[in-house]
Amino acid sequence: MDTPPPITVATRDAAPRNDPGLLGQAVLKVLAHRTRVDAVHALSPHFRLVSLRSDALRRVAHTPGDKVQVRVGGMAFRTFTPLRMGEGDDSLQLLGYAHGDAPAARWLRSVAPGDLCHVLGPRRSMDLAAIDRSTVFVGDETSLGLALALCGTPLGGLDTHFVLEVADAAEVRAVLESMGRGMLQHAWLVERRADGGHLVQVEAALARYAAADSYRQYVLSGQSLTIQRLQRTLRGAGAKASQMLAKAYWAPGKIALD
Numbered sequence: 001m002d003t004p005p006p007i008t009v010a011t012r013d014a015a016p017r018n019d020p021g022l023l024g025q026a027v028l029k030v031l032a033h034r035t036r037v038d039a040v041h042a043l044s045p046h047f048r049l050v051s052l053r054s055d056a057l058r059r060v061a062h063t064p065g066d067k068v069q070v071r072v073g074g075m076a077f078r079t080f081t082p083l084r085m086g087e088g089d090d091s092l093q094l095l096g097y098a099h100g101d102a103p104a105a106r107w108l109r110s111v112a113p114g115d116l117c118h119v120l121g122p123r124r125s126m127d128l129a130a131i132d133r134s135t136v137f138v139g140d141e142t143s144l145g146l147a148l149a150l151c152g153t154p155l156g157g158l159d160t161h162f163v164l165e166v167a168d169a170a171e172v173r174a175v176l177e178s179m180g181r182g183m184l185q186h187a188w189l190v191e192r193r194a195d196g197g198h199l200v201q202v203e204a205a206l207a208r209y210a211a212a213d214s215y216r217q218y219v220l221s222g223q224s225l226t227i228q229r230l231q232r233t234l235r236g237a238g239a240k241a242s243q244m245l246a247k248a249y250w251a252p253g254k255i256a257l258d
């Protein structure tokens with residue numbers, strides 16, 4: 001994986017910004033792992049690759065597709081998909097998409113090497129290690145970490161077709177070129193339209209996949225309404241619930257889903 005050099009931010013004193021109160025600190029001590037930010041790569045205007053390090057991470061089990069919750073300010077936590085966490089590793093990486101002016105976006109834009117970072121998990125979310133067949137992966141900007149986690153499984157996303165619903169295909173293409181592996185580099189990027197019209201061609205493609213192979217696996221993540229619509233399409237085309245692994249990563253108007 002070729003990643004650009006880290007953004008140059010002076011290592012600074014470790015105090016977390018937006019400190020929680022005494023009670024919050026006591027809760028964090030019991031429940032969260034204290035990690036240090038090791039490096040931050042600005043992959044594009046909206047994407048940050050954040051590396052976290054802690055001895056505590058060596059002792060936690062991790063399955064590709066797991067989630068972690070990161071303290072992004074005060075006692076606010078947001079969910080990410082860790083990648084490249086091998087057994088005994090003391091580090092993990094997050095690929096975060098900073099949208100708008102929300103807590104995770106602000107954290108992603110300001111996080112710097114040396115910062116303290118509280119992490120809950122990893123915990124189970126989608127068990128990608130169990131996938132043993134041709135797969136169609138549909139997601140969006142928030143799913144790139146999951147897509148990379150899939151590329152890290154024994155099958156390595158080799159026989160996977162990646163479809164990503166995105167705001168800016170050129171930006172995501174550049175991120176995939178720096179991070180992507182295997183089929184992910186050839187992901188089909190579909191630019192989002194406010195009326196949802198872009199999903200018509202995705203639905204047609206999914207119906208073709210379902211008609212051609214009744215054994216195929218579908219992994220759906222990203223925006224809740226897109227997932228619901230595509231699940232309906234797949235069911236209509238004959239796919240069974242057991243072929244679908246689906247998880248909403250965000251929903252319009254809702255904060256901190258999951």
Ligand SMILES: Cc1cc2nc3c(=O)[nH]c(=O)nc-3n(C[C@H](O)[C@H](O)[C@H](O)COP(=O)(O)OP(=O)(O)OC[C@H]3O[C@@H](n4cnc5c(N)ncnc54)[C@H](O)[C@@H]3O)c2cc1C
Binds near residue numbers: 082100103146254
């Ligand atoms: C299991 C799991 C794994 C995840 N993994 C990742 C990951 O690896 N990388 C990653 O970037 N995200 C990931 N997400 C998604 C991320 O947790 C959400 O997008 C989260 O809402 C971001 O927090 P926020 O503070 O930016 O926005 P919030 O405060 O949660 O929400 C504020 C507003 O922003 C909207 N919103 C939230 N996300 C988006 C978006 N992507 N685009 C447009 N509007 C949005 C909400 O609907 C709400 O109206 C994951 C989510 C889950 C459940």
